[in-house]
Amino acid sequence: MKISKYDWNALFVTRTVASWLVAFIVFFPLLFLMVTAFKTELQAIAVPSLWVFEPTLENFTEVQERSDYMRFAMNSLITSLVSTILGLIIAVPSAYSFAFSPTIQTKNIMVWMLSTKFMPAVGALLPVYLLFQWAGLLDSQIALIIVFTMSNLPIMVWMLYSNFKDIPHEILEASRMDGASLWEEFRHVLLPLAMGGMASTGLLCLVLSWNEAFWALNLTSANAGTLAVLVASYSSPEGLFWAKLSAASLMAIGPIIVFGWFSQKQLVQGLTFGAVK
Amino acid sequence: MSSNATESRFLPRLLMSPAVVTLLIWMLVPLGMTIYFSLIRYNLMSPDISGFAGWENYDFFITNPAFMDSVFNTLILLGSVVIITVGFGLAIALLINSPFPGQSFVRILLISPFFVMPTVNALLWKHMMMNPIYGVFAQISGFFGLEPIDWLTEIPLGSIIIMLSWQWMPFACLIFITALQSMDREQLEASRMDGATYFQQLRFLYLPHMARSIAVVIMIEVIFLLSVFAEIFTTTSGGPGTESTNLAFLIFQEALMNFDVGAASAGAIFAIILANIVAIILIRMIGKNLDN
Numbered sequence: 020m021k022i023s024k025y026d027w028n029a030l031f032v033t034r035t036v037a038s039w040l041v042a043f044i045v046f047f048p049l050l051f052l053m054v055t056a057f058k059t060e061l062q063a064i065a066v067p068s069l070w071v072f073e074p075t076l077e078n079f080t081e082v083q084e085r086s087d088y089m090r091f092a093m094n095s096l097i098t099s100l101v102s103t104i105l106g107l108i109i110a111v112p113s114a115y116s117f118a119f120s121p122t123i124q125t126k127n128i129m130v131w132m133l134s135t136k137f138m139p140a141v142g143a144l145l146p147v148y149l150l151f152q153w154a155g156l157l158d159s160q161i162a163l164i165i166v167f168t169m170s171n172l173p174i175m176v177w178m179l180y181s182n183f184k185d186i187p188h189e190i191l192e193a194s195r196m197d198g199a200s201l202w203e204e205f206r207h208v209l210l211p212l213a214m215g216g217m218a219s220t221g222l223l224c225l226v227l228s229w230n231e232a233f234w235a236l237n238l239t240s241a242n243a244g245t246l247a248v249l250v251a252s253y254s255s256p257e258g259l260f261w262a263k264l265s266a267a268s269l270m271a272i273g274p275i276i277v278f279g280w281f282s283q284k285q286l287v288q289g290l291t292f293g294a295v296k
Numbered sequence: 297m298s299s300n301a302t303e304s305r306f307l308p309r310l311l312m313s314p315a316v317v318t319l320l321i322w323m324l325v326p327l328g329m330t331i332y333f334s335l336i337r338y339n340l341m342s343p344d345i346s347g348f349a350g351w352e353n354y355d356f357f358i359t360n361p362a363f364m365d366s367v368f369n370t371l372i373l374l375g376s377v378v379i380i381t382v383g384f385g386l387a388i389a390l391l392i393n394s395p396f397p398g399q400s401f402v403r404i405l406l407i408s409p410f411f412v413m414p415t416v417n418a419l420l421w422k423h424m425m426m427n428p429i430y431g432v433f434a435q436i437s438g439f440f441g442l443e444p445i446d447w448l449t450e451i452p453l454g455s456i457i458i459m460l461s462w463q464w465m466p467f468a469c470l471i472f473i474t475a476l477q478s479m480d481r482e483q484l485e486a487s488r489m490d491g492a493t494y495f496q497q498l499r500f501l502y503l504p505h506m507a508r509s510i511a512v513v514i515m516i517e518v519i520f521l522l523s524v525f526a527e528i529f530t531t532t533s534g535g536p537g538t539e540s541t542n543l544a545f546l547i548f549q550e551a552l553m554n555f556d557v558g559a560a561s562a563g564a565i566f567a568i569i570l571a572n573i574v575a576i577i578l579i580r581m582i583g584k585n586l587d588n
Contacts, residue, residue, distance in 0.1 A: 024395075025395070025396065025397065031396070034391065034394075034396060035396040035397060037391060038391055038392045038396060038399075038402050039398065039402060041388055041391065041392075041406070042392075042401075042402040042403075042405040042406050043405070045405065045406050045408075045409065045462070045465070045466070046405040046406070046408055046409075047432075048409075048420055048421065048424070048425055048432075048462070049408055049409065049420075051420075051424055051425075051432065052416075052420050052424065055424065064430045066429070066430055066434075066435060066438075067435055068432070068435065109314045109315050109318060110315055112311035112312065112314065112315075113311060113313075113314065113315035113316065115311055116307075116308040116309070116311040116312040117312065119308075120307075120308035122305075122308075128312070128316065130579075132315070132316075132319055134572075134575060135319055135322070135323045136519045137518075137519060137522065137571040137572065137574070137575045138323070138327075138568050138571060139522055139523035139543070139544050139547075139564075139567045139568065139571055140523050140525070140544075141523060141525065141543075141544040141545075141547045141548055141564065141567065142326070142327075142330060142547070142564035142565070142567050142568050143326035143327075143330070143564075144547075144548070144551065144564075145329070145330065145333065145551055145557055145560060145561060145564070146325065146326035146329035146330055146333075147326055150325070150326075150329075169318065169319065169322040172315060172318070172319060173319065174516075176315055201307070226410075226411060229413070230411070230412070230413035230414065231413075232413060232414045232415050232525070232526035233523070233525045233526060236415075236526065236529065237552075246413070247413045247414070247415045247416075247526070248415075250413070250415040250416050250419065251415045251526075251529075251530055253419065254415070254419055254422075254530045261423055261424060261430075264419060264423065265424075268416040268419065268420065271413060271415075271416055272411065272412050272413060272416050275411050275413075276408060276411045276412070278411075279407070279408070279410070279411035280404050280408075283403075283404070283407055283470070286470075287470050287471065287473075287474045288474075
């Protein structure tokens, strides 16, 4: 007889309402940003805020005219994609080696790797800046790709390691007994089993690189600047131009947020560092 | 037999070498250069002054009154954001854990801020939320007949803490939600049958189960929060005075606003030392949970 799968008692209703309320509060700043992007500048700073108005696309065209959006977007896309792929190519073999042929040193090497992440980026800024200047790589995609790859590498190795460790040794040994080469073992045994972990590692690094601001702000500008740099250029204090700022922001975070929504289940799998069995 | 043994040790080393070698270069070369710069006189504005400086740069940086402030601010920022995000993250994860209408949509709304880049986060809060005239907070306090707060001037560090908590709470929440899904249902049911209250379940079943996830969240957050930069750069620029200057931003100021490479490098060494102290304390405190 029961139609609803929920038990509608008072506690349940309170929980549901509370959950929706919390989600609304957390999401509200983003909602406000999205709505403001479609207002005129005057509507944007109206008090009290307008929620019903005739939307305009003017801000988006103006952002595109003022600063070449596609160029910044391409820089973001290329640097984050290439650094993620490069990072996986370097991190997968070493995580494989740590997980399946551990030695007494393995633990120490991995702790050392993570400890490089504890070094504040600003501590390396001057040397890295000078080295890139010397190599003529300032304001280039290559510089950002190198920096993103290296700063994500320790996290990638850790995530992949905890993922590989869940794969039973025996399966790999069996394939080795059958005379599979290392590549065959990787291609036909490990890859199918570890696909989920690799995907979530890649996804996280994509998000981290896309959103990276410290190195992007300090190493790049007009030529190789990413979307984080584009948005920062709207922070100048002259006048209030919320609508254009919102449009630029929305254009900068839109792709990665939509990407995040679709991949969140996959993303979280590897993020737990094996904390969830 | 012996050749087999050598081979079995050689291959794993070969496989790990790209990551180890590149990271070693990435760490040692900048570190070496920073130590070298910190010991010489090197100011981009006065290139004629040079030579060995000894401890001069360290002395200059440490006697700068902003130094202790920045160390203090760095730690306050770190501690507050970690406590807020883990606390709220846990509470919200527990709240939305059991199924209700629209659960997956609520989940998507909740994790969205994690995908927002620091510069957007900072500008969104600075202008649209915290502006003392047009901002949402000012409108809310106006609605209750209260005097609006000029957030970034009156409580600059607090404002930055709010921005960072908004960004990192979803991360904590996301991991806790996943951890909760693997709770043993039967055990929970059994404890309920035995008359355990919700708080007893929380204390003896949920929290022990979540310990490792909490450790992971704290670890990752500390790594990223020790070097917060973009949020400060785009909102308060460390001000007013040094009220929202953290160590990372102070070094940046020294290097790129005062052009004093020597002093900035000495500052960088201090930042590395501070990071290592925090790391050691952290590993001591939560290392047990990270060990398998």
